[in-house]
Amino acid sequence: MKTHLPLAIALGAAKLNTCKIEITGYTGQSITVAFSGLPANQPSTYKNFIAIWEASVIPWTVTPLRTIEIGVNTEDGTLTIDNLTITYNSYIVGYGVGSGVGNICASAILNAGGTKAPLSYVNIGIANLGQTSLSVHYQTLSGYLPKENGNWIGLWEGYVSPYNLPPDALIKKEVNSYANQGVIGLNNLSLGRDTEYTLIYFMGADNTTAAAILTFNTSDPTSEK
Known part of the structure; x- marks a missing residue:
């Protein structure tokens, strides 16, 4: 046999290799994130974006507070989401690798009080x-x-x-x-x-x-x- x-x-x-996003800083009006894509990714060309919600988990059927397209073709970078009003509630940011919320593959949370939760991807x-x-x-x-x-x-x-x-x-x-x-x-x-x-x-x-x-x-x- x-x-x-x-x-x-x-x-x-x-x-x-995975996509990741991390909250690196925040003020009362803005949140700064660092994003990391896959090798050879071209974020601007492929319509990558960052979105933010006032929540502890992405509410997939709810329109984000802000959505900002990534305008550079570098695998890694930083981006500041401004014109916000950051309260003592939780906020979550998502990194999308194509147009539409369904393409979000990584997230990071700013908990109430300013603490950060483990990254998800x-x-x-x-x-x-x-x-x-x-x-x-x-x-x-x-x-x-x-x-x-x-x-x-x-x-x-x-x-x-x-x-x-x-x-x-x-x-x-x-x-x-x-x-x-x-x-x-x-x-x-x-x-x-x-x-x-x-x-x-x-x-x-x-x-x-x-x-x-x-x-x-x-x-x-x-x-x-």
């Missing part, structure tokens, strides 16, 4: 790896609906940029769940040993709405020391 030896992630070979990871299948764990922001917003993931061999995708994806799959976190199975694959792969999570149909990139290399666990 033929035995299928398992695959594993090569030690030290996995790398995760779209995250992906490998739950299980086999020769012909891959289980992917995903997590989006609180209250977010992946299926409603057309989220999907894709897997490619080698290192791939979402902003210059090759046509030969190994697999693409929609996130067919309204849960803000879960596991997605990618089946009928043929994964090689000692091979690099790129897994990307997208917020919408456009490939420029990428929110997280995971690159990893497969290995034979029996050879690990």
Whole structure:
């Protein structure tokens, strides 16, 4: 009987890139944020934006207090949201990687009293790896609906940029769940040993709405020391 030896992630070979936003300062009339996008992202070209609500969790169906498009094509930068009235309530800012609130993939909270909460952002990871299948764990922001917003993931061999995708994806799959976190199975694959792969999570149909990139290399666990 033929035995299928398992695959594993090569030690030290996995790398995760995510989008993030952080509140770096505030006054009674403004909040300053630092944003960080994916490698090769062009925020101005791809309609990235920052939005703010007076809330502790993004109220997805409520119009933001302010929405400001990012006007520079640098992966990282800062932006000040002015013309606000900052009270002792909580405020949350979101970073969108495309036009529309459904593309927000990272957030930061200024709690009542001025304390900051831990950052939140779209995250992906490998739950299980086999020769012909891959289980992917995903997590989006609180209250977010992946299926409603057309989220999907894709897997490619080698290192791939979402902003210059090759046509030969190994697999693409929609996130067919309204849960803000879960596991997605990618089946009928043929994964090689000692091979690099790129897994990307997208917020919408456009490939420029990428929110997280995971690159990893497969290995034979029996050879690990």
